[in-house]
Amino acid sequence: MKKILQDSRGPLTAKRFFRLRQMLLLALSIGIVLISPYLQQQVVKAQSGLPSRVATGNLWQEASFPVENFETYTSAFGPRGGDFHYGLDLAAPEGSYIRNWWGGQIVEVWEDGRCGTGMVVRSGNWEHIYCHLRGRVLTANGGRYYTDREGGLQIWQGQTVPAGARIARVGMTGRTSGPHLHWGLKYGGRWVDPALVLREMYSQQS
Numbered sequence: 001m002k003k004i005l006q007d008s009r010g011p012l013t014a015k016r017f018f019r020l021r022q023m024l025l026l027a028l029s030i031g032i033v034l035i036s037p038y039l040q041q042q043v044v045k046a047q048s049g050l051p052s053r054v055a056t057g058n059l060w061q062e063a064s065f066p067v068e069n070f071e072t073y074t075s076a077f078g079p080r081g082g083d084f085h086y087g088l089d090l091a092a093p094e095g096s097y098i099r100n101w102w103g104g105q106i107v108e109v110w111e112d113g114r115c116g117t118g119m120v121v122r123s124g125n126w127e128h129i130y131c132h133l134r135g136r137v138l139t140a141n142g143g144r145y146y147t148d149r150e151g152g153l154q155i156w157q158g159q160t161v162p163a164g165a166r167i168a169r170v171g172m173t174g175r176t177s178g179p180h181l182h183w184g185l186k187y188g189g190r191w192v193d194p195a196l197v198l199r200e201m202y203s204q205q206s
């Protein structure tokens with residue numbers, strides 16, 4: 001009886017065993033391909049706070065606190081009055097200089113009703129946003145630039161700026177009830193709480 005069964009299924013030769021293994025591997029790899037976008041999503045979701053890759057080492061040594069004459073934090077990153085506040089508000093007397101947090105390129109300067117006179121600097125995967133600036137945005141020679149004549153500033157869209165450079169001054173443009181810098185941060189296109197970055201900077205600089 002045993003012999004007959006074995007005959008009908010055929011002997012388990014090395015060739016047959018190999019085919020079985022291949023099928024298994026194929027099924028496994030298809031499974032991995034199918035679930036990998038889901039896994040990636042989970043990994044991204046799990047990144048609470050700072051991406052660990054950038055939160056390690058002494059990366060923040062040259063980073064600059066973004067405003068002079070800092071007084072106090074007036075509004076944190078997070079939910080605010082049924083809305084979400086995508087930045088940190090740093091109060092300082094009107095006209096105080098704003099310092100570029102991290103060396104990079106001015107990717108945009110603009111004026112709107114909410115941010116007021118604003119500026120975005122890109123540094124690798126980071127984007128730092130500055131709002132309610134004193135001064136205006138003008139165009140000349142096919143380019144755009146931020147200007148604050150009293151502050152002695154003229155910053156062109158596209159120019160590079162080192163860390164710590166005075167790039168603007170605190171103003172009252174846009175929607176604001178008092179002079180402050182609204183400072184926003186994005187890493188890889190996702191908003192990051194600037195307070196986490198400041199905490200990291202100070203733990204390494206002190």
Ligand SMILES: [Zn+2]
Nearest residue numbers: 087088089182
């Ligand atoms: Zn704000």
